Amino acid sequence: MTPPNRSRRRPVAAAPVAASALGATVRPLSATVTLSLLLVLAPVLLLFAGAPQARALDNGLARTPPMGWNDWNAFGCNVTEQLVEQTADYLVSSGLKDDGYTYVNIDDCWMSASRDANGNLVPDPAKFPDGISGVAAYVHSKGLKLGIYESAGTATCAGYPGSLNHEQQDADSFAAWGVDYLKYDNCNNQGVPYQQRYDAMRDALAATGRPIVFSMCEWGDDSVWTWGAATGNLWRTTGDINASFSSMLSNFHTNVGLAQYAGPGAWNDPDMLEVGNGMSFTEDRSEFSLWAEMAAPLISGTDLRSASAATLSLYGDKDVIAVDQDSLGKQGTEISSSGGLDVLTKPLSNGDVAVTLFNENSSAATISTTASAAGLPAAASYTLDNLWSHTKATTSGAVSATVPAHGTVMYRISAGSATTTGTTHPLIGASSNRCVDAYDNQTAAGTKMEIWDCGGGANQAVTPTAAGELRLYNGTQCLDADGNGTSAGTAVQLWSCNGGANQQWKLNPDGTVTGVQSGLCLDVTGGDQASGNVNGTALELWTCNGGANQQWRLG
Structure with a gap:
C-alpha cells in the first residue's frame, strides 16, 4: 500500500467584501490603532491558526458498541442472499437478536465487477437476485438491520469497484437500498490522506438523511483513534484478525491502551470476533471477555447457523454482554x-x-x-x-x-455481600446447554446423573451448601462420586447426603466443578463432540482439560 501524503489542509480565505456593500464609509485606521489591535488579537489569531476546530460526528447512532454478524471471517467472498437471510432467521430463532445482535453485515464481493452505465454500483445478480434492497427488506422484516461493505479506494480489497471519488453516489445507493451500517475499508487508496477519504464518506452518508452507522476499517493507521470520533462511529485499531490465540492477543495489546478515545457513539474496534472459528473454548471465552471489557463491537465472524452449543453459550451470556453494552460507555x-x-x-x-x-x-x-x-x-x-x-x-x-x-x-x-450457597439453581453445561439431571426423576441411591433438557424439575434443582455439597430434591440427595472413586471415568451418581469427601465439590472461578476428594472435574462423558452432549449422556469424573464439557454455569 502506498503511504498517504501527510500534507496539511490549507484554510480557505474569506471572500473580500466591498465597503459599499456594508452601507457605511470605511475610514482607514491609524498606524497606532492598527498596531494595538494586532497586539491584542495576535494570541487569538495564533490559537485558531494552530488548532483547527474538531467536528463531532454526533449522528446519534451506536450509543453502545454495535452487535451483530459479518460473513467475511467464515465465508470470505462466498456471500449470498440465502446466507444473509438464513443468518437473520437464526439470529431471531436462537434468541441472539433478543441478546442485542442487531446488525447483519455483508462484507466484500457482493457487487458486480463494474459499475453500470450511470456509474452506479450493481449487486451481483447471481449472489443477490433480489438486490440489496430485497435483502434489506427481508432483514428489516425480522426486526434486524442490514450492513454493507465498501472501500475508500479505487477498488475493494477483493478488486471490486471502490468508492473513492464516488462517495455521494454510493452513499445515495446505500440509503435507497435501506442499508443501516457501512463498513468502509482502506484498500487501493491511491495515497489520498486518510481523513480526506473518510470524511468524504461521512459527509456523503449524512447528506442522504438516512441513519447509517459508519464503521471505518482503516487498520489502525494514521493514529485513527485521535480523530476517529469526529468522523465515524467506530474505527479499526488493528490489522485483520484470524482464528488464533496469537492474533487475538496482538489485537488486544494494540487496542487495550486506547480507552481514552472511546465513548458513546465512538468505539475502538479490534476487529470481528473469531469465537467459534477454531480456537479452544478457553481462548474463545477470553476473546469475548476482553472485547466486552474493552467496550468493543461484538460482531460475530462465524457461521452461526451451525455453531455449537458451546459457542452459543459464549455469544449468549447476558451478563458479559451487559458489560459491553453498559450505558456509561467506558472502555476498560x-x-x-x-x-x-x-x-x-x-x-x-x-x-x-x-x-x-x-x-x-x-x-x-x-x-x-x-x-x-x-x-x-x-x-x-x-x-x-x-x-x-x-x-x-x-x-x-x-x-x-x-x-x-x-x-x-x-x-x-x-x-455488599452475597453468596451462592443455600440458593437453588439449575446447573447448566456449556457444551450442551443442558442441565445436570437425576435420571427419570428417580431418588434412589445410585441413580445415574446425566444431562437433559432443562425443565425446572426438582431432579434438576441444585443447591450448593457451605459444606461443599451439591444437593437435589430440596436438599435430601447429593451428587456423589461412585464408590469414593478418584480415577478418571468414575461415575457421578445420586446418593443420600452423608458428609463424605466424595460428596464435596468446588465451584471454581474458571467455571469448572471439581471433586474435593479426587481433584478431578465434573465431566460430560464423551468430550466436546455434539454426539456426546445429547439427552441422557452420563456425568463422570475426568482429568481437567479446559473442555467445554467441563464448564458449568448456574442458571
Whole structure:
C-alpha cells in the first residue's frame, strides 16, 4: 500500500467584501490603532491558526458498541442472499437478536465487477437476485438491520469497484437500498490522506438523511483513534484478525491502551470476533471477555447457523454482554500486566466495576488485585459476581483467582455481600446447554446423573451448601462420586447426603466443578463432540482439560 501524503489542509480565505456593500464609509485606521489591535488579537489569531476546530460526528447512532454478524471471517467472498437471510432467521430463532445482535453485515464481493452505465454500483445478480434492497427488506422484516461493505479506494480489497471519488453516489445507493451500517475499508487508496477519504464518506452518508452507522476499517493507521470520533462511529485499531490465540492477543495489546478515545457513539474496534472459528473454548471465552471489557463491537465472524452449543453459550451470556453494552460507555483499562497476567477494570453505570483477569501464558496462574485498585469505593465487603459461572462470593477486598492458560475470569464487583450457597439453581453445561439431571426423576441411591433438557424439575434443582455439597430434591440427595472413586471415568451418581469427601465439590472461578476428594472435574462423558452432549449422556469424573464439557454455569 502506498503511504498517504501527510500534507496539511490549507484554510480557505474569506471572500473580500466591498465597503459599499456594508452601507457605511470605511475610514482607514491609524498606524497606532492598527498596531494595538494586532497586539491584542495576535494570541487569538495564533490559537485558531494552530488548532483547527474538531467536528463531532454526533449522528446519534451506536450509543453502545454495535452487535451483530459479518460473513467475511467464515465465508470470505462466498456471500449470498440465502446466507444473509438464513443468518437473520437464526439470529431471531436462537434468541441472539433478543441478546442485542442487531446488525447483519455483508462484507466484500457482493457487487458486480463494474459499475453500470450511470456509474452506479450493481449487486451481483447471481449472489443477490433480489438486490440489496430485497435483502434489506427481508432483514428489516425480522426486526434486524442490514450492513454493507465498501472501500475508500479505487477498488475493494477483493478488486471490486471502490468508492473513492464516488462517495455521494454510493452513499445515495446505500440509503435507497435501506442499508443501516457501512463498513468502509482502506484498500487501493491511491495515497489520498486518510481523513480526506473518510470524511468524504461521512459527509456523503449524512447528506442522504438516512441513519447509517459508519464503521471505518482503516487498520489502525494514521493514529485513527485521535480523530476517529469526529468522523465515524467506530474505527479499526488493528490489522485483520484470524482464528488464533496469537492474533487475538496482538489485537488486544494494540487496542487495550486506547480507552481514552472511546465513548458513546465512538468505539475502538479490534476487529470481528473469531469465537467459534477454531480456537479452544478457553481462548474463545477470553476473546469475548476482553472485547466486552474493552467496550468493543461484538460482531460475530462465524457461521452461526451451525455453531455449537458451546459457542452459543459464549455469544449468549447476558451478563458479559451487559458489560459491553453498559450505558456509561467506558472502555476498560489495564491496571496491571506483570508477566502476562493482566488485570482490566471497567466502571459501570450503576457504580459496579467489571474486572477481568486474563492469563496470556501457557500454564495456569493465580492473578490478584483488590477492589480498591479496581476503582471501587471503600466498603466493609464486596460481592464477586462471576459473569461466566454465575456464582457469587463475598470478599473484604481481595480479588483473586486461579486462571487457566490463555483463560479469563470475569467479575462484576459491587459493595455488599452475597453468596451462592443455600440458593437453588439449575446447573447448566456449556457444551450442551443442558442441565445436570437425576435420571427419570428417580431418588434412589445410585441413580445415574446425566444431562437433559432443562425443565425446572426438582431432579434438576441444585443447591450448593457451605459444606461443599451439591444437593437435589430440596436438599435430601447429593451428587456423589461412585464408590469414593478418584480415577478418571468414575461415575457421578445420586446418593443420600452423608458428609463424605466424595460428596464435596468446588465451584471454581474458571467455571469448572471439581471433586474435593479426587481433584478431578465434573465431566460430560464423551468430550466436546455434539454426539456426546445429547439427552441422557452420563456425568463422570475426568482429568481437567479446559473442555467445554467441563464448564458449568448456574442458571
